[in-house]
Amino acid sequence: MAVRTPDPHPDWEPGDEPVVQPPANPGWLTDLELAEVRGRLPLLYVEAIPVRVDGVGQVTEVGVLLRANAVGEMSRTLVSGRVMYGETIRDALFRHLEKDLGPMAFPLLPASPVPAAVAEYFPLPGISPFTDDRQHAVSLAYVVPVTGTCEPRQDALEVTWMTPAEAASDALSAEMEGGRGVLLRRALAAVGALT
Amino acid sequence: MAVRTPDPHPDWEPGDEPVVQPPANPGWLTDLELAEVRGRLPLLYVEAIPVRVDGVGQVTEVGVLLRANAVGEMSRTLVSGRVMYGETIRDALFRHLEKDLGPMAFPLLPASPVPAAVAEYFPLPGISPFTDDRQHAVSLAYVVPVTGTCEPRQDALEVTWMTPAEAASDALSAEMEGGRGVLLRRALAAVGALT
Amino acid sequence: MAVRTPDPHPDWEPGDEPVVQPPANPGWLTDLELAEVRGRLPLLYVEAIPVRVDGVGQVTEVGVLLRANAVGEMSRTLVSGRVMYGETIRDALFRHLEKDLGPMAFPLLPASPVPAAVAEYFPLPGISPFTDDRQHAVSLAYVVPVTGTCEPRQDALEVTWMTPAEAASDALSAEMEGGRGVLLRRALAAVGALT
Amino acid sequence: MAVRTPDPHPDWEPGDEPVVQPPANPGWLTDLELAEVRGRLPLLYVEAIPVRVDGVGQVTEVGVLLRANAVGEMSRTLVSGRVMYGETIRDALFRHLEKDLGPMAFPLLPASPVPAAVAEYFPLPGISPFTDDRQHAVSLAYVVPVTGTCEPRQDALEVTWMTPAEAASDALSAEMEGGRGVLLRRALAAVGALT
Numbered sequence: 001m002a003v004r005t006p007d008p009h010p011d012w013e014p015g016d017e018p019v020v021q022p023p024a025n026p027g028w029l030t031d032l033e034l035a036e037v038r039g040r041l042p043l044l045y046v047e048a049i050p051v052r053v054d055g056v057g058q059v060t061e062v063g064v065l066l067r068a069n070a071v072g073e074m075s076r077t078l079v080s081g082r083v084m085y086g087e088t089i090r091d092a093l094f095r096h097l098e099k100d101l102g103p104m105a106f107p108l109l110p111a112s113p114v115p116a117a118v119a120e121y122f123p124l125p126g127i128s129p130f131t132d133d134r135q136h137a138v139s140l141a142y143v144v145p146v147t148g149t150c151e152p153r154q155d156a157l158e159v160t161w162m163t164p165a166e167a168a169s170d171a172l173s174a175e176m177e178g179g180r181g182v183l184l185r186r187a188l189a190a191v192g193a194l195t
Numbered sequence: 196m197a198v199r200t201p202d203p204h205p206d207w208e209p210g211d212e213p214v215v216q217p218p219a220n221p222g223w224l225t226d227l228e229l230a231e232v233r234g235r236l237p238l239l240y241v242e243a244i245p246v247r248v249d250g251v252g253q254v255t256e257v258g259v260l261l262r263a264n265a266v267g268e269m270s271r272t273l274v275s276g277r278v279m280y281g282e283t284i285r286d287a288l289f290r291h292l293e294k295d296l297g298p299m300a301f302p303l304l305p306a307s308p309v310p311a312a313v314a315e316y317f318p319l320p321g322i323s324p325f326t327d328d329r330q331h332a333v334s335l336a337y338v339v340p341v342t343g344t345c346e347p348r349q350d351a352l353e354v355t356w357m358t359p360a361e362a363a364s365d366a367l368s369a370e371m372e373g374g375r376g377v378l379l380r381r382a383l384a385a386v387g388a389l390t
Numbered sequence: 391m392a393v394r395t396p397d398p399h400p401d402w403e404p405g406d407e408p409v410v411q412p413p414a415n416p417g418w419l420t421d422l423e424l425a426e427v428r429g430r431l432p433l434l435y436v437e438a439i440p441v442r443v444d445g446v447g448q449v450t451e452v453g454v455l456l457r458a459n460a461v462g463e464m465s466r467t468l469v470s471g472r473v474m475y476g477e478t479i480r481d482a483l484f485r486h487l488e489k490d491l492g493p494m495a496f497p498l499l500p501a502s503p504v505p506a507a508v509a510e511y512f513p514l515p516g517i518s519p520f521t522d523d524r525q526h527a528v529s530l531a532y533v534v535p536v537t538g539t540c541e542p543r544q545d546a547l548e549v550t551w552m553t554p555a556e557a558a559s560d561a562l563s564a565e566m567e568g569g570r571g572v573l574l575r576r577a578l579a580a581v582g583a584l585t
Numbered sequence: 586m587a588v589r590t591p592d593p594h595p596d597w598e599p600g601d602e603p604v605v606q607p608p609a610n611p612g613w614l615t616d617l618e619l620a621e622v623r624g625r626l627p628l629l630y631v632e633a634i635p636v637r638v639d640g641v642g643q644v645t646e647v648g649v650l651l652r653a654n655a656v657g658e659m660s661r662t663l664v665s666g667r668v669m670y671g672e673t674i675r676d677a678l679f680r681h682l683e684k685d686l687g688p689m690a691f692p693l694l695p696a697s698p699v700p701a702a703v704a705e706y707f708p709l710p711g712i713s714p715f716t717d718d719r720q721h722a723v724s725l726a727y728v729v730p731v732t733g734t735c736e737p738r739q740d741a742l743e744v745t746w747m748t749p750a751e752a753a754s755d756a757l758s759a760e761m762e763g764g765r766g767v768l769l770r771r772a773l774a775a776v777g778a779l780t
Binding site for chain 3: 636638640641642643644673675676678679693694695696697698699701728730775776777778
C-alpha cells in the first residue's frame with residue numbers, strides 16, 4: 001500500500017510565500033529536485049490534529065481527514081505538510097491548516113513551539129511505528145483547537161469529526177496512513193484526551 | 196515581608212460550587228480549619244499566566260496582577276488560587292481566572308492538563324525558589340491566552356500588560372511575591388516566549 | 391470494587407522524615423485526622439511508572455505492581471503515594487519508589503518537575519477517568535527509568551515487567567485499579583512508547 | 586561575527602552509518618551539495634544540553650562547550666549536529682554527544698522524544714532569537730544527564746561546567762553563538778533549573 005505524506009509541491013501557492021524570500025525563491029523545488037533531495041536528507045514536516053474544545057478547554061471532538069490518493073485508494077490522515085525554506089514552524093502550521101481545512105477554520109495555534117508528539121517516518125518499516133515510502137521525514141505534531149467551519153480543500157475529501165475515544169480506536173488506527181494512528185493517540189494523550 | 200498566596204476563603208462565592216457536592220459542603224473550610232490544615236498537608240493550587248497572542252499563537256503580551264496586601268504593601272502576582280474538594284483542575288483554573296480577571300476575559304484554557312511549570316511553595320526559604328509563609332503549597336501553572344477584556348475584581352487592583360521580555364526581567368521578578376518571577380520565567384520559556 | 395490509592399499512613403517510617411520538620415511532626419496524621427481531611431481537601435499524590443530503557447533511552451519494559459488489598463483482592467497498580475507536609479515532589483517520588491521497589495532499584499528521577507501526565511481521582515465516577523472511593527486526589531505521574539533490582543516491599547507482591555504494548559493493552563487496563571490503565575497509556579505516550 | 590552550527594560534514598565517520606543504508610550512501614553530501622541544499626530546505630538538527638544531576642534528579646551543573654571557529658574566534662555553544670538521512674533522532678543525539686563529549690560521557694538519553702525546547706535558526710536576524718548565517722535549521726533540544734567523564738573531541742576545546750544560574754546569566758548568553766543562550770535558558774526552564 002502506498003502510504004503518503006501530502007506532497008509539498010501541489011500545496012505551493014502564491015499566498016504561501018515564506019518569511020525569508022531570497023531571489024527567485026530557491027525554496028521552491030521542482031519535482032525532480034524534490035525527488036533528489038528526498039533520498040539525501042530528512043525532511044521537516046508539521047502535522048496538526050484539529051480538535052473542538054468545550055468551555056474549559058477539554059477536547060470534545062477530533063477532526064480526521066479522509067483523502068483519496070493518486071490511484072483512488074481512500075485513507076485517513078492528519079493535517080500535514082512540509083516546512084519550507086525560510087518559513088517558521090508556526091507559519092507552516094497555519095498554512096497547512098488553511099490548505100486542508102479552508103480559510104474559515106479559525107485555528108488557535110498553541111502558544112508553545114514544543115510539539116505534543118514527534119513522529120519519525122522512514123521508507124522502511126520497523127525503525128519506528130511510522131513509514132513513508134517516499135522519504136525520511138520528521139514531523140512535529142500539534143493539537144490545534146479550531147473554532148470555525150472546516151471545509152477541506154484540495155485532495156482532502158472530508159473532515160470527519162469523532163470523539164477522542166473513536167479517534168484512538170484500533171479500527172480508526174487501521175485506516176490511517178503511515179502509522180498516524182499511533183501519532184494521533186500520542187497527541188491525544190498529551191492533551192489528556194486518551195482514555 | 197509577608198508573601199501571600201490568595202486566600203481560598205474570600206474567593207468562595209455561591210457560583211463557585213465544586214462539581215462534587217456532598218451534603219453541607221465539607222469543602223468549605225472555616226478560617227480556623229484552614230489554618231489547622233495548612234500546617235498538616237501540602238495544599239494544591241493552580242496558577243495562570245494570562246497572555247495575549249497574535250494570529251499564529253505567539254505570545255505578544257503578558258498580564259501581571261498588581262495587588263495590595265492586608266497592610267497595604269503592593270506586590271505583583273499571578274492569577275492563583277486553591278483547588279477545592281471535588282473540583283477539577285480546569286474548573287479551578289477557570290474560577291480563579293474569572294475571579295481575578297473578571298467575567299469578560301474569555302480565557303482559552305489549554306487542552307493539556309499537564310502544566311507549563313510546577314512551583315513548590317514552602318514556609319521556609321531555601322528548599323525551592325518559592326516561599327509562602329502561610330503554608331506548603333504545590334501549584335500547577337498554566338499559560339492562558341485571553342481574548343476579551345480584563346477587569347480585575349476583588350483585591351487585585353490592576354492587570355498590567357507587558358512584553359514577554361519585561362515580564363521576564365530582573366526588575367519585575369524583584370516585585371513579585373513568593374518567588375513567582377521564577378515561575379513566570381519558566382512558564383514563558385515553556386511557550387517559547389523567554390528570550 | 392474497592393479501588394485504592396496506597397494509604398499514606400502505613401508507609402510512614404522513621405527514614406521518611408520530610409525536609410521541613412516542625413515540632414512534633416504535624417505532617418503525621420492519625421487515621422481519624424486523615425479520614426477527616428480526606429473529605430475536605432484534594433490530596434496531592436505522586437505516581438511513578440518504573441521503566442527499563444535501552445542504550446539510547448528508549449523504553450523497553452514497563453514495571454507494573456501486583457497488589458492484594460485488605461480483603462485479598464488482587465489488582466495492578468503503579469508506584470504511588472502521598473506528598474507529605476514539607477516534602478518536595480522529588481523526595482516524595484524517591485521515597486515511594488524505594489517503598490514499592492526496594493532500596494536497590496536505583497531510579498533515575500526525571501530532571502523535569504513537570505509530570506508526564508496528571509490524574510484527578512474523585513470518589514464518584516464520571517468526573518474524570520480516575521476514581522478513588524476514599525478521597526479526591528490529584529496525582530502527578532512521572533516515568534522513571536530504574537537501573538537496579540526491584541524487590542517490592544510492603545503490600546506490593548510483585549513487580550511484573552512487560553513490553554510497552556502489553557502495558558497499554560485493554561487486558562491490562564481492565565486489571566488496574568482506579569482507572570490507572572488510562573494514566574499508564576498517557577504516560578507511555580509522553581515518552582513515545584505508546585503504539 | 587560568523588555564527589556557526591557544527592558542520593555535518595566533518596563529523597561524518599565510518600562508525601556513524603545511519604540505520605537505513607541505501608546504495609552508495611546518498612545521505613553523505615559533498616560540501617558543494619550541502620551548500621546547495623542549505624539554500625533550499627530547512628535542515629534538521631538535534632542539540633543537547635549536558636547536565637549533571639543529584640540523587641533525586643535535580644540539575645546541579647550544566648556543561649557548555651568552548652569552541653574556536655575557522656578564524657580562531659572563541660565562542661560558547663551546545664552539543665549540536667545534523668540528523669542524517671535514515672538516522673533516528675535518538676541515534677543522532679547519541680552520535681553528536683559522543684562526538685562532542687567523547688566516548689566516556691555515558692549520557693542518559695531522555696525517554697521522551699519530545700524536545701525540551703525547539704530552536705529555529707534563520708540566516709537573517711529578527712525572525713526568531715536564533716541565527717545561523719549558513720542555513721535555515723530547526724533544532725530539537727534535549728537536556729541530557731551525563732554520568733561519566735567528558736573529554737571533548739574535534740574542534741570543541743573544552744566543556745565548562747557551571748551552575749544553572751551561571752549558565753542562564755546574561756554574561757554567558759552574550760558569549761553563545763547564534764542565540765543559543767536563549768535556547769539554554771528555555772531548556773533549563775523545562776527541567777525546573779531556571780531561577
